[in-house]
Amino acid sequence: MKYTILKAGKSVRFHLKHGLFNFSEQFSDLTSGIAGFLLFPFYIWLITKLWEKFNAYQGNYTLQEILLYIGITEILFMTFLSPTSLSRSSADFSLSLARPRSWLGMSFSGLYGRCLGSRITYIIIFIIIMPLFGIKVLDTLNVAIRLCYLLPFLGIVQAMFGLGFASGQVLWAETSYFVIPVSKIFLALGGVFGPLTDFGESWRTVLLKLPPSDIFFQPAHYCIKGEFYHISKATWAGRIVAICFFLWIANLLFYRQARLHHQGYGG
Amino acid sequence: MSSKLLQSALIYNMDGHRANPVNLFAGALGMVINNVIFLAGLWGMLFAGKPKNAELLFYYIALTAVVMTSWGSVNFFFGGLRSLGDLITDGMLEPMLATPRDPIYLAAISKSHPIALGDLLMGLLGLTAVFFQFSPVMGYKCLFASALSSLAFAGLFIFAGSISFFVSRGNQVGHLLIELTVSMSTYPTGKMFTGPERILLLLTPAAATAVLPVDAVEKAGTKFFLIALLAAVGFFIFSVLIFRIGLSRYRSVSLIGIQR
Numbered sequence: 001m002k003y004t005i006l007k008a009g010k011s012v013r014f015h016l017k018h019g020l021f022n023f024s025e026q027f028s029d030l031t032s033g034i035a036g037f038l039l040f041p042f043y044i045w046l047i048t049k050l051w052e053k054f055n056a057y058q059g060n061y062t063l064q065e066i067l068l069y070i071g072i073t074e075i076l077f078m079t080f081l082s083p084t085s086l087s088r089s090s091a092d093f094s095l096s097l098a099r100p101r102s103w104l105g106m107s108f109s110g111l112y113g114r115c116l117g118s119r120i121t122y123i124i125i126f127i128i129i130m131p132l133f134g135i136k137v138l139d140t141l142n143v144a145i146r147l148c149y150l151l152p153f154l155g156i157v158q159a160m161f162g163l164g165f166a167s168g169q170v171l172w173a174e175t176s177y178f179v180i181p182v183s184k185i186f187l188a189l190g191g192v193f194g195p196l197t198d199f200g201e202s203w204r205t206v207l208l209k210l211p212p213s214d215i216f217f218q219p220a221h222y223c224i225k226g227e228f229y230h231i232s233k234a235t236w237a238g239r240i241v242a243i244c245f246f247l248w249i250a251n252l253l254f255y256r257q258a259r260l261h262h263q264g265y266g267g
Numbered sequence: 268m269s270s271k272l273l274q275s276a277l278i279y280n281m282d283g284h285r286a287n288p289v290n291l292f293a294g295a296l297g298m299v300i301n302n303v304i305f306l307a308g309l310w311g312m313l314f315a316g317k318p319k320n321a322e323l324l325f326y327y328i329a330l331t332a333v334v335m336t337s338w339g340s341v342n343f344f345f346g347g348l349r350s351l352g353d354l355i356t357d358g359m360l361e362p363m364l365a366t367p368r369d370p371i372y373l374a375a376i377s378k379s380h381p382i383a384l385g386d387l388l389m390g391l392l393g394l395t396a397v398f399f400q401f402s403p404v405m406g407y408k409c410l411f412a413s414a415l416s417s418l419a420f421a422g423l424f425i426f427a428g429s430i431s432f433f434v435s436r437g438n439q440v441g442h443l444l445i446e447l448t449v450s451m452s453t454y455p456t457g458k459m460f461t462g463p464e465r466i467l468l469l470l471t472p473a474a475a476t477a478v479l480p481v482d483a484v485e486k487a488g489t490k491f492f493l494i495a496l497l498a499a500v501g502f503f504i505f506s507v508l509i510f511r512i513g514l515s516r517y518r519s520v521s522l523i524g525i526q527r
Contacts, residue, residue, distance in 0.1 A: 046454060199311045200317045
């Protein structure tokens with residue numbers, strides 16, 4: 001019993017270190033990500049302009065709020081399902097079969113660390129660029145701090161999704177073509193284009209009930225308004241737990257199949 | 268001779284795709300699903316339950332049909348153009364310089380992106396919708412606008428690729444430029460900006476790839492088509508010129524390797 005607890009403790013320590021290593025790595029080569037960083041303010045500007053022209057008349061948000069909202073959803077979306085991160089997770093699957101460590105655990109801690117690291121990088125850029133769009137520094141900081149509260153929970157969802165794709169990559173050899181459509185589901189139906197409250201009926205009612213709303217719209221709305229849209233904090237947390245539970249089951253199924261049918265390059 | 272080479276390249280590229288039908292099918296299907304979801308999201312945000320935005324509907328359908336057809340056709344039939352910057356950076360352009368044929372042409376037909384088939388199919392579906400839902404005249408106008416947009420996208424890829432001749436990591440800058448132009452072309456920017464902002468928009472490559480061709484579809488008169496034609500041809504010639512200037516100062520990849 002004592003041996004098992006000791007072993008589990010060591011394992012947790014290892015995965016924490018592994019996650020921290022992947023987290024720090026995001027800050028070590030910032031110049032190579034310069035293109036992505038330039039796209040970030042561009043998308044905020046473009047999508048805000050789209051909203052201003054065709055949705056501002058609804059009066060649910062002010063222009064400043066929308067700039068902050070789009071900034072938050074872009075942070076979450078631009079760090080969601082990164083193909084490079086997914087490839088890294090699935091790359092060492094063969095080796096992991098010979099290791100005493102769990103591949104699921106290692107991939108999860110790696111994905112979680114990378115997700116958190118890249119999101120914090122974007123938050124730093126967000127804090128720098130938002131005043132250039134005319135947003136007060138205090139308002140920007142307030143929103144950024146609220147987002148930081150949610151990041152640990154959203155990181156779990158993100159890592160679970162990533163893990164599903166990484167296991168899928170091992171199982172089917174090629175899943176990259178489906179990463180774009182799946183991420184597009186969250187972009188288009190999760191409120192990255194604009195707040196779901198500004199969508200027309202009956203789209204609004206339906207989309208608010210779907211998981212993409214809990215991962216993008218609700219966190220961004222919370223950061224701007226200080227509360228979730230028409231749900232309590234407990235309800236939001238419950239929905240996130242339910243999504244994680246579903247993803248965990250899916251991941252276990254994928255992983256088992258991947259172990260059974262995996263072929264190395266020599267296979 | 269060039270058309271025979273193009274025919275051979277297309278056959279070889281298609282043979283390559285046929286050898287891996289799952290890849291072709293998954294790529295095309297993935298992109299169709301991707302586009303459908305994207306359009307559904309924008310529909311939900313801009314049009315569903317919003318009669319105020321109804322006047323934008325035709326413009327948006329025409330824009331989507333034109334951009335998807337042109338993007339899909341250039342990437343599927345001349346897919347190597349989009350990778351021109353990578354070809355230059357990785358030294359893959361060198362074998363193409365050793366033949367009497369135009370290196371841009373050889374680069375263009377060297378690759379075909381299966382994923383672009385999904386865009387092309389969606390674009391053709393959009394053109395059909397314009398033809399039958401609005402009017403055959405509008406359908407033909409969209410088809411012509413797609414041809415102009417294709418030329419402009421080819422120009423964009425050549426221009427973006429040529430940056431690699433002048434700047435280190437130019438291929439990354441080129442991809443960024445392509446990404447920005449695609450975003451400006453797929454959102455209804457032609458209707459979003461007025462005044463000085465519109466003038467700035469017209470100075471970007473998106474003017475030639477989307478804004479002017481779709482304006483020509485929407486507005487009556489040949490004047491607008493002539494402007495779109497001038498923009499697309501002018502941008503293409505300008506890009507080829509930049510490529511030629513870059514090529515004249517091109518150094519072998521082995522030298523670039525030594526300098527690294």
